[in-house]
Each structure stands twice: as C-alpha cells, then as structure tokens.
Amino acid sequence: MSLLDRKRRQNLSDGLPAKKSEGGYEYMSGFGNEFASECLPGALPEGQNNPQRCPYGLYAEQLSGTAFTAPRETNQRTWLYRIRPSVKHYPYQEEEAGHFTSDFKDVPVTPKQLRWKPFDLPAADRVDFVKGIHTLGGAGDPCTRYGAAIHIYTCNSSMANKAFYNADGDLLIVPQLGTLFITTEMGKMEVSPNEICVIQQGIRFKVDVTGASRGYMLEVWGNHFILPNLGPIGANGLANPRDFLTPVSHYEDVETEHVVVAKFQGKLFSAKQDHSPFDVVAWHGNYAPYKYNLKNFMVINATAFDHADPSIFTVLTCPGQLEGTALCDFVIFPPRWAVQDHTFRPPYYHRNCMSEFMGLIYGNYEAKEGEFQPGGGSLHSIMTPHGPDANCFTGASNAALNPVRVADNTQSFMFESSLSLKSTTWALKTCEKVDDDYWKCWQNLPKLFNPNQK
Numbered sequence: 001m002s003l004l005d006r007k008r009r010q011n012l013s014d015g016l017p018a019k020k021s022e023g024g025y026e027y028m029s030g031f032g033n034e035f036a037s038e039c040l041p042g043a044l045p046e047g048q049n050n051p052q053r054c055p056y057g058l059y060a061e062q063l064s065g066t067a068f069t070a071p072r073e074t075n076q077r078t079w080l081y082r083i084r085p086s087v088k089h090y091p092y093q094e095e096e097a098g099h100f101t102s103d104f105k106d107v108p109v110t111p112k113q114l115r116w117k118p119f120d121l122p123a124a125d126r127v128d129f130v131k132g133i134h135t136l137g138g139a140g141d142p143c144t145r146y147g148a149a150i151h152i153y154t155c156n157s158s159m160a161n162k163a164f165y166n167a168d169g170d171l172l173i174v175p176q177l178g179t180l181f182i183t184t185e186m187g188k189m190e191v192s193p194n195e196i197c198v199i200q201q202g203i204r205f206k207v208d209v210t211g212a213s214r215g216y217m218l219e220v221w222g223n224h225f226i227l228p229n230l231g232p233i234g235a236n237g238l239a240n241p242r243d244f245l246t247p248v249s250h251y252e253d254v255e256t257e258h259v260v261v262a263k264f265q266g267k268l269f270s271a272k273q274d275h276s277p278f279d280v281v282a283w284h285g286n287y288a289p290y291k292y293n294l295k296n297f298m299v300i301n302a303t304a305f306d307h308a309d310p311s312i313f314t315v316l317t318c319p320g321q322l323e324g325t326a327l328c329d330f331v332i333f334p335p336r337w338a339v340q341d342h343t344f345r346p347p348y349y350h351r352n353c354m355s356e357f358m359g360l361i362y363g364n365y366e367a368k369e370g371e372f373q374p375g376g377g378s379l380h381s382i383m384t385p386h387g388p389d390a391n392c393f394t395g396a397s398n399a400a401l402n403p404v405r406v407a408d409n410t411q412s413f414m415f416e417s418s419l420s421l422k423s424t425t426w427a428l429k430t431c432e433k434v435d436d437d438y439w440k441c442w443q444n445l446p447k448l449f450n451p452n453q454k
C-alpha cells in the first residue's frame with residue numbers, strides 16, 4: 001500500500017492522525033484546517049477539484065462559507081463529492097416554524113434582569129430537534145447578514161429521514177441534557193453535555209437522541225466563529241486548536257423519501273427528495289463542522305490579586321463590525337483555582353455595553369448558588385446592573401483567602417453580544433419560566449458605609 005493510499009484509508013488530514021472518540025466516531029484534529037477525507041480510496045480527485053468525470057461516478061459540489069473573494073486567511077469553502085448534487089429535490093414548501101424565529105421587530109422590550117427557571121422538556125411525544133427549538137431572543141436581521149439569536153432546544157425524538165440546514169447563519173450548540181448524535185454532510189459527531197459543536201451556515205445535518213434532551217444554541221448571522229487572539233498570553237492557552245474535532249467522511253446510499261428543512265430569512269421551508277442528503281463520499285476543505293470538549297479549556301486567571309475580565313475565558317468569538325468587539329463570544333466559567341490575595345473573588349458588580357446571556361450545563365454557578373439552575377438561563381441586558389447576590393457578597397467579603405477550587409463540578413457559560421438583544425414573547429410570557437423574584441436577590445445587600453472607619 002502506498003503512503004498516499006494509507007493516508008486515504010486512515011483519513012489522515014494534513015499529516016495529522018485521525019482521532020477516535022469514546023463513542024466510536026472518528027475525527028480529524030485541528031481548528032480551521034484544510035481537511036481531506038474519503039470513504040473510498042481515490043474518491044477525492046487528484047490535482048484538481050472539478051474533473052470532467054469524478055471518481056466512482058460522483059458529482060462535485062462546492063459549498064462556499066465566505067465570499068469567493070474573501071481574504072485568503074478568512075476564506076472558507078469545501079468541495080463535496082457526492083452521489084447526487086444537492087439541487088436534486090422537489091420544490092420548497094413553507095412550514096410552520098412554531099417558536100423558532102429570527103424576527104425581533106415586534107417583541108416586548110425590557111431592560112430588567114431576567115432569570116429563567118429550567119425550560120420544560122417536551123410534553124408531547126415525537127418532538128425532534130428542529131421542532132423543539134424555541135427562540136429566547138436576538139437582534140438584527142438575517143437578510144442584512146448581521147445579527148444573532150439565542151435558542152433553547154428540547155427534544156425526545158430523532159429526526160429519522162429529516163435533515164435541516166440554516167441558510168441564515170452558523171449554529172453553536174451547547175447540550176445540557178442528553179447526548180446528540182449528529183449526522184452532517186461531512187460526517188458524524190457525538191456531542192454530549194460539556195461538549196459543544198458548531199455547524200456552519202448551509203451544512204445539512206440531522207440530530208438523533210436516545211431520550212429527553214435539552215440545550216442552548218447561539219445563532220450568528222454574517223460571520224463565523226474563530227479562536228480569540230491570545231496577545232501577551234502567547235502561542236498556547238485557552239481553547240487550543242488541536243482539541244477541536246471535525247468528523248471524517250461518512251455516506252449512506254439510501255433511496256427512500258427524505259425531507260430537507262431549511263431556515264431561510266427566518267422562515268422554515270421543507271423540500272422532499274427521493275434519497276438521503278448524507279451521500280457525500282469524500283470531501284476536502286476548511287468549511288466543516290467541529291466539536292470541542294470544554295474540559296480541554298486551558299484556564300488563565302489572576303494569581304496575585306484582583307480580577308481579570310471574563311474575556312480570558314473566551315472559547316470562540318464571532319467578530320463584529322468594530323475591531324475587538326464581538327458580534328458574539330462564547331465564554332465559559334470553568335473549574336479552576338482561585339488564589340488572589342486581598343481580593344473579592346466572585347464576579348464584580350457590573351454594568352456592560354454588551355448583552356450577557358448565561359446558561360448552566362451542570363452544577364451551581366458561584367455567584368448565585370441554588371437559584372440559577374441547569375437548563376435555565378439569565379439575561380443581563382446592555383447597561384443593566386448585575387452581580388453577586390447578597391449571600392455571595394457577604395460570604396466572599398468575609399471568607400479566608402486560602403487557595404480554593406472554584407466551580408468544581410459545575411459548568412456555566414455566557415453568550416455575550418455587542419447587540420442589544422430583545423427577548424421574544426415566548427421567553428417573557430409563554431414559557432412561564434421567568435423568575436419574577438430575581439430582583440429580590442440583591443435587595444438584602446447591606447449598607448456598610450461608615451465615614452469614620454476606613
């Protein structure tokens with residue numbers, strides 16, 4: 001067997017060995033690599049993308065994730081070699097979108113601190129991932145290609161012969177309950193709580209589950225997620241590129257009726273076709289889904305005194321229009337040591353020019369133990385004050401400042417956005433999960449001021 005054959009057979013990418021997950025799926029390691037993967041030896045054309053006849057009678061199809069003319073360092077596209085081109089489908093029909101929306105023009109506005117109790121799992125049987133998406137809020141417009149939305153998904157049924165793609169933008173999925181078995185055009189991923197995945201604009205996928213499942217989803221319109229710059233941190237740290245995993249190619253040659261659902265300009269459309277859309281036998285390129293295990297995050301923190309800003313916990317960022325100002329960041333609050341001397345260690349009191357949505361994957365959040373629960377959420381809008389509750393303030397102001405583990409057995413996260421996010425009517429009323437007593441957690445903060453005692 002030649003070296004090239006061995007490389008193909010083993011799905012090697014850029015010389016990096018394929019990596020096997022606990023679930024048995026294979027992945028290629030790295031962030032934004034030029035990956036190459038094939039299920040059959042020689043399925044990837046040699047030396048060109050678009051031969052007169054592709055190997056094995058496949059069709060070549062390019063999926064563009066950036067404008068053709070985007071700068072080389074940000075240009076993203078993938079070449080797919082598939083049994084049939086994606087265009088072979090019946091006409092699109094508009095579908096009922098339920099509470100999955102991208103329209104924030106006529107929704108209630110409130111600056112108040114919002115906290116949601118855990119969102120209900122589906123009451124009905126056979127709620128699949130797409131049916132179970134409920135939009136909490138967002139801002140902007142997918143038609144003008146700038147904005148974001150935050151969703152909750154709850155489901156209990158696999159998508160079977162249904163696939164979905166989002167023509168409006170990328171999806172960052174954060175499972176909180178239940179493992180997601182995701183089939184994409186590029187291959188399969190298993191994504192469990194404490195892992196995340198990103199499925200980019202246009203990529204078809206379906207989600208299988210084994211029981212009741214719940215999680216959070218961040219949708220961005222107009223740009224893709226990248227790793228944050230590290231500045232003085234140096235070449236290593238935070239989320240390291242090698243810990244991102246992209247699936248190896250996988251295909252099925254199935255000739256039964258399938259339906260592909262698209263979200264386009266905020267509305268859902270379905271199109272039937274007489275074969276599986278997951279028929280990509282080989283692909284190469286740098287526009288492909290990936291997953292990441294949050295346990296691999298290399299934490300940087302203050303080791304002498306005071307706080308670093310939570311930006312040191314940024315896993316992924318989707319750049320906005322202003323230099324250094326994200327459209328959206330995905331930030332985690334990972335298990336770590338707190339060692340600062342003469343410092344109030346919990347998060348500081350804060351008013352921000354960014355919107356902060358928080359979710360909890362498991363455990364307790366350090367600044368509000370007990371009230372902020374896994375599967376729930378909170379939103380602190382632009383310039384709305386927030387910070388530790390009264391119990392946390394009193395405890396941390398008097399605690400012995402020994403080195404302590406913080407956030408052990410817990411994982412919370414933040415979707416932070418430079419947009420002024422609006423909450424949907426579902427989020428504020430219909431879901432009936434808003435904690436009307438949230439404001440009270442700060443009312444017992446004592447007045448400690450004494451002009452005669454420093």
Ligand code: FE2
Nearest residue numbers: 350352356386
């Ligand atoms: Fe904050």
